[in-house]
Amino acid sequence: MGRLMEEAGSCLPSGGDFGGLNLKERGRAPLSLTDSVRYLKGVGPGRALLLEKLGVRTLEEALFLLPRAYEDRSRLVPIRELQPGSFQVFEARVLSAGIRYGGRGRRRIFELALADGTGTISARWFQFRESFLKGRFSPGQRVLVSAPVRRNVRFGGRLEVHHPEVEILDGEENSSAFEGRVLPIYPAAVGLTQKTLRRLITGALEVCLDHIPEILPPGILAKYHLPPRRESLRQIHAPEDIPVDILARRESPAHRRFVFEELFLLQLGLALRRKDNEVSTKAVSLDPPGPLVQRILKALPFSLTRDQERAAAEIFEDMARPVPMNRLLQGEVGSGKTAVALLALAAAVEGGLQGVLMAPTEILAEQHYRTLSSLTSPIGLNLCLLTSEVKRASRERLLRQIAGGEMDIIVGTHALIQEEVEVPNLGVAIIDEQQRFGVLQRAKLRKKGVNPDVLVMTATPIPRTLSLTVYGDLDISVLKELPRGRPPIETRVLAAARAPEAYGLIRREVAAGRQAFVICPLVEESEKLDLQAATETAFRLQGEVFPDLKVGLLHGRMRAEEKDAVMRALTAGALRILVCTSVVEVGIDVPNATVMVVEHAERFGLAQLHQMRGRVGRGTEPSYCVLLAHPPLSSEARQRLEAIVSSRDGFALAEKDLLIRGPGEFLGTRQSGIPELLLADLLRDQDVLLSARREAFRLVSADPGLQKPAHRELRQALQRRWGERLDLVKTG
Numbered sequence: 001m002g003r004l005m006e007e008a009g010s011c012l013p014s015g016g017d018f019g020g021l022n023l024k025e026r027g028r029a030p031l032s033l034t035d036s037v038r039y040l041k042g043v044g045p046g047r048a049l050l051l052e053k054l055g056v057r058t059l060e061e062a063l064f065l066l067p068r069a070y071e072d073r074s075r076l077v078p079i080r081e082l083q084p085g086s087f088q089v090f091e092a093r094v095l096s097a098g099i100r101y102g103g104r105g106r107r108r109i110f111e112l113a114l115a116d117g118t119g120t121i122s123a124r125w126f127q128f129r130e131s132f133l134k135g136r137f138s139p140g141q142r143v144l145v146s147a148p149v150r151r152n153v154r155f156g157g158r159l160e161v162h163h164p165e166v167e168i169l170d171g172e173e174n175s176s177a178f179e180g181r182v183l184p185i186y187p188a189a190v191g192l193t194q195k196t197l198r199r200l201i202t203g204a205l206e207v208c209l210d211h212i213p214e215i216l217p218p219g220i221l222a223k224y225h226l227p228p229r230r231e232s233l234r235q236i237h238a239p240e241d242i243p244v245d246i247l248a249r250r251e252s253p254a255h256r257r258f259v260f261e262e263l264f265l266l267q268l269g270l271a272l273r274r275k276d277n278e279v280s281t282k283a284v285s286l287d288p289p290g291p292l293v294q295r296i297l298k299a300l301p302f303s304l305t306r307d308q309e310r311a312a313a314e315i316f317e318d319m320a321r322p323v324p325m326n327r328l329l330q331g332e333v334g335s336g337k338t339a340v341a342l343l344a345l346a347a348a349v350e351g352g353l354q355g356v357l358m359a360p361t362e363i364l365a366e367q368h369y370r371t372l373s374s375l376t377s378p379i380g381l382n383l384c385l386l387t388s389e390v391k392r393a394s395r396e397r398l399l400r401q402i403a404g405g406e407m408d409i410i411v412g413t414h415a416l417i418q419e420e421v422e423v424p425n426l427g428v429a430i431i432d433e434q435q436r437f438g439v440l441q442r443a444k445l446r447k448k449g450v451n452p453d454v455l456v457m458t459a460t461p462i463p464r465t466l467s468l469t470v471y472g473d474l475d476i477s478v479l480k481e482l483p484r485g486r487p488p489i490e491t492r493v494l495a496a497a498r499a500p501e502a503y504g505l506i507r508r509e510v511a512a513g514r515q516a517f518v519i520c521p522l523v524e525e526s527e528k529l530d531l532q533a534a535t536e537t538a539f540r541l542q543g544e545v546f547p548d549l550k551v552g553l554l555h556g557r558m559r560a561e562e563k564d565a566v567m568r569a570l571t572a573g574a575l576r577i578l579v580c581t582s583v584v585e586v587g588i589d590v591p592n593a594t595v596m597v598v599e600h601a602e603r604f605g606l607a608q609l610h611q612m613r614g615r616v617g618r619g620t621e622p623s624y625c626v627l628l629a630h631p632p633l634s635s636e637a638r639q640r641l642e643a644i645v646s647s648r649d650g651f652a653l654a655e656k657d658l659l660i661r662g663p664g665e666f667l668g669t670r671q672s673g674i675p676e677l678l679l680a681d682l683l684r685d686q687d688v689l690l691s692a693r694r695e696a697f698r699l700v701s702a703d704p705g706l707q708k709p710a711h712r713e714l715r716q717a718l719q720r721r722w723g724e725r726l727d728l729v730k731t732g
Helices: 043-052 059-061 130-134 194-211 218-223 227-238 244-248 253-279 289-301 304-322 337-350 364-381 392-403 437-448 465-472 498-512 527-545 559-574 605-612 634-648 650-661 686-702 709-727
Strands: 071-072 087-102 107-115 119-127 141-149 150-152 157-163 166-170 184-185 326-331 354-358 381-387 410-412 426-431 453-458 475-479 489-495 514-518 550-555 579-581 593-598 623-629
Touching: 071 550, 087 119, 107 130, 130 194, 141 157, 141 364, 150 289, 166 194, 184 194, 218 514, 253 686, 253 709, 289 364, 304 326, 304 337, 304 453, 304 475, 337 354, 337 426, 337 453, 337 475, 354 364, 364 410, 364 559, 381 392, 392 437, 392 579, 426 437, 437 634, 453 593, 465 579, 465 686, 475 605, 489 634, 498 514, 498 593, 498 623, 514 527, 527 550, 527 579, 527 650, 550 559, 605 623, 605 634, 605 650, 623 634
Parallel strands: 119 157, 326 453, 326 475, 354 410, 354 426, 381 410, 426 453, 489 623, 514 579, 514 593, 550 579, 593 623
Antiparallel strands: 071 184, 087 107, 087 141, 107 119, 141 166, 150 157
């Protein structure tokens, strides 16, 4: 990040005062913010490596290692006045330190006995590195302890703190500058104490703060009443006259300023990518849909919903423009995204081009291939399926046909992005369940053609704040409306002990001529263990519960011909009960299936549960989803199950999922190709996000390349924030 700041200002103090700098290796040449953190006093090679684990390599990165919390040393509490149940800070002396054995299984515990003249308290670690703790404390040391206080009812109600933050106050490193005030708590790193981090960052502030450039335009600072960057940075690291609770909630003016800056830089990158796509990239302009698209519409076994018609019209309009389409199609489970995708593919073929549909799993790719073939083969379109299961001889012939333009539509998996796959006339690239692909994989597919239109699809509804963040440079089409006549799905949670009730429901529905799914538990995100669980579940159900019925098994490791045989039997109705791993989450469409039973439902995420439930209720009969849970349930698991029972609205569930899991885990930002958010919270800061987005897009509209001299520092900050990822955002 830092090395990209080629024109960063010098942070050499005037008057020859080198403050906290280590000049042995550097000499007296002016320092820049991009220089190594090793030029700080007290940072040698070993400490530099420890800092690098925190993402701190340069002086600028040291300044922007922002506190994760704060402690108020101006209000030290005597031990006898400590209140159980609250986070408190107190000073004490070490009476003893060592390992003892206690609790269940006689586990090892590291314990400090502490006293301050008013009382005693124990500090205990249940997970620890012995070499670090045992050599760190000795009797008589003066320490500062920060932690929630608790009372141990098993030992006479004595006070304890568990895994506290402990700072040794004795010794030459102690500094009175850190006492009697609110202090920052930085991200933890083995081998770096809070005291060390404070001293290093204080040193960086002393020598570099005056050279931190302001990057936000003056008009934005004034409009939103944001303090200057330098003052904000100083207040975040060394707050003055700001209540600790406001700092902890990140609601101080300094925090608000950097939350806005972070979201502004994020939206600025998205705005630039969109502008670049509109201005510098040219694509083939396709004519409005003609006879081929109309024939596809007539071949569909249903009428389009209003949402589907609207989304298709938006896609056709994009494809007619001379710039590549960049659109996200997100929809409710069962809302008909595949039909809309087929219309986009048909429009490309009608324009003399090829279309590609890439899915994350072979089962989903095969399902798409079967569905599209049934609709397009009678019309005369040439479709093919390309996955890793295609044998070598067939694969080579298929690659020649694709490269020669003989194949109109190519459906496949990751195999599509291999180097030997050439799609010279690629007009539209469609990526289904796109959140399962990395941004680099999506970029590779796009590069198969010359600026093809791109449509990314997801059946996981996305809250608005996240869609404006992860997909902020894409146009968005939404499918909420389900096809007419879809029945309600009754969802209930049962304790695992009541599983026979769920199996009775399956037997009743099968006797009525319908079909059922049983999802085996998710085991530690391990495909091997998932397979084992599914196999054992299938054997148990076949041998003990449904000996008179045919129970099938489907999982991701089956050979293509095995999966195809299972799917044919399921579609034909010969197979009445199917046991699956979570591969059933997407792609399986069996209108006759009316029962979904999920074993160990507490192990699945809310989005997964909603997706799996969406595999039933696709016909005209009432359908059922039974979630078997194994108590005791965590608070989060209980919230998920209560939410899935109370609502069928995928968008409402997505908002709930965001509340439960938080933005960081909801979509997986590493896959999305956007910078990680450090201070901003998309739940708390929705209004700030909208303001930052509005200002960012307005600025890029006025200065598309940020070439004006007034935007020089902003352009450099943007490049440091995004780095190479800026070139990847256009692929979603």
